[in-house]
Amino acid sequence: MIELESWQLNWASVTEKHSFKLQASKLYFGLSIFVHLCTLSVIWIYQHNLYTSLALSLALVIHFQYLNRFILLQKPDSILDFSLENQQLTTTSKLGEKHKYPHVYCAYQSRFLVIIMANKRPLIVFKDSLMSHSLSHLNRLLNART
Numbered sequence: 001m002i003e004l005e006s007w008q009l010n011w012a013s014v015t016e017k018h019s020f021k022l023q024a025s026k027l028y029f030g031l032s033i034f035v036h037l038c039t040l041s042v043i044w045i046y047q048h049n050l051y052t053s054l055a056l057s058l059a060l061v062i063h064f065q066y067l068n069r070f071i072l073l074q075k076p077d078s079i080l081d082f083s084l085e086n087q088q089l090t091t092t093s094k095l096g097e098k099h100k101y102p103h104v105y106c107a108y109q110s111r112f113l114v115i116i117m118a119n120k121r122p123l124i125v126f127k128d129s130l131m132s133h134s135l136s137h138l139n140r141l142l143n144a145r146t
Contacts, residue, residue: 025126
């Protein structure tokens with residue numbers, strides 16, 4: 001029988017500080033533009049009422065602007081860098097506010113995306129959003145076990 005503790009995320013081997021700087025993800029931004037343009041074209045191709053098409057188009061443009069504040073890291077509480085040290089995650093927001101999270105685990109991990117849960121706040125890291133290190137370096141740190 002495999003012990004559950006050996007398979008849990010364990011950063012006990014991460015004793016030195018590893019810092020990661022974030023930037024806006026161009027891949028996710030391009031994907032967002034593509035999906036919104038496809039949705040906009042479907043609205044106008046299958047229009048049954050001009051006012052309904054205009055209202056749906058306006059709602060889609062508003063949603064696109066709202067979503068881009070998250071993608072392009074334009075919100076004041078957007079995380080611009082984070083660091084891992086001694087089983088603790090420290091984040092720095094756009095306003096310079098630092099938050100320390102002692103209870104952190106990796107919710108999802110792949111070659112293109114990592115989702116780290118810090119308490120109840122998700123930190124989503126895309127492959128092209130890391131400036132200082134590669135995503136594979138972050139994956140190796142998250143997979144470190146004692």
